[in-house]
Amino acid sequence: MNQFYSLRVKSVQEQTRDAIAISFEVDGDNQSRFRFKPGQHLTLKHQHEGEELRRCYSICSREGHEDLTIAVKRIHDGRFSNWVNDHLKPGDVLEVMPPQGVFFQQAEKLGGARYLGFAAGSGITPLLSIVKTLLASQPDASFTLVYGNRSWGQTMFADELADLKDAYPTRFQFVCIFSREQGESDILNGRLDEAKIRALLEHKLLSADVDHCFACGPEEMMNAVEGVLPEYGLARERVHTERFNTGPARPLSAEQRASRSQGEVSIILDGREMQIEVRPEDDSILDAALNAGADLPYACKGGVCATCKCKVVEGEVDMALNYSLEQDELDAGYVLSCQARPRNGVVRISFDD
Ligand SMILES: Cc1cc2nc3c(=O)[nH]c(=O)nc-3n(C[C@H](O)[C@H](O)[C@H](O)COP(=O)(O)OP(=O)(O)OC[C@H]3O[C@@H](n4cnc5c(N)ncnc54)[C@H](O)[C@@H]3O)c2cc1C
Ligand code: FES
Structure with a gap:
């Protein structure tokens, strides 16, 4: 279970100025090893200046139907994220652990058809996999996705999300919130924080009357989703979160x-x-x-x-x-x-x- 496998990079696509999507070639025994559930992540291992780095990246592909793909956004001074963005190219080989994670597991167990999602920045990756998989596999599923970014130009998977809106006009609602670009209306401008989530619910742009809510983004947004949605009637066990980091650990005395x-x-x-x-x-x-x-x-x-x-x-x-x-x-x-x-x-x- 602690094993890494060598996967060849099939393609590297620029998503924004600061993020790339990486698709892998998966053949032979790796096909069953790397079968995944939406919302799962891969762990990559990399030697960086004599140190072994291990980093997780959520899979953004539709379950069973697309190349195994992850996306990496640069973090200021980040060792691995900058290295892949600067150097990775098709044909390179990365050491990858098979998919893990249970972001979607509880929702799958409880069932449902009405979904709400919140993402900010690179937090879109597991949400994209969940949205694509649910809309394609559940004909009665509807999904409202609220996605916060600085601007449309900094929005990862912008074209793919716009295409999904065209493909599922009645079942996929896509709400963009921009902090540094004027959106269609004032309520769509600003940070995706507690005040914004409350405002969207109060103005009926969103409803908490759903079967499940998924959230992935910065700590502040996750805490807001976990706190506010239950206040509007959604049971806490139906609010599912995926965290990418918890900030630096506090040193002990x-x-x-x-x-x-x-x-x-x-x-x-x-x-x-x-x-x-x-x-x-x-x-x-x-x-x-x-x-x-x-x-x-x-x-x-x-x-x-x-x-x-x-x-x-x-x-x-x-x-x-x-x-x-x-x-x-x-x-x-x-x-x-x-x-x-x-x-x-x-x-x-x-x-x-
Ligand atoms: C389950 C899981 C899934 C993830 N999925 C994705 C994904 O799909 N796409 C993606 O781009 N990243 C994702 N991440 C984050 C990723 O694993 C790395 O943490 C990130 O790429 C930074 O690594 P680094 O080596 O560049 O930065 P480091 O060299 O480790 O860190 C540099 C500095 O940035 C801070 N930092 C580290 N991570 C973050 C972060 N996420 N946000 C803000 N500050 C941070 C550190 O505290 C440090 O100060 C995921 C993490 C987890 C746990
Ligand atoms: S190594 Fe990630 S939770 Fe323990």
């Missing part, structure tokens, strides 16, 4: 570090079991295991991607952050090893469950 729990942890991976010691200076079970030479799956180390998910089969752990596991997964004993520390006594975790 020496006392805070010293007072952290410690203990022995047994790790089951690929049918084998190894013992490690988690000390106060280790940030998590994952960190302690990597320091001890274990090859465990991980990507963001920030509690957002769930690549490091494992099951606690004995004992108890505490998690610092969790932006990716659903309540039913927590109830079943799943945790994020990048955020977990042993509480006390013996702890056994399994990556094979």
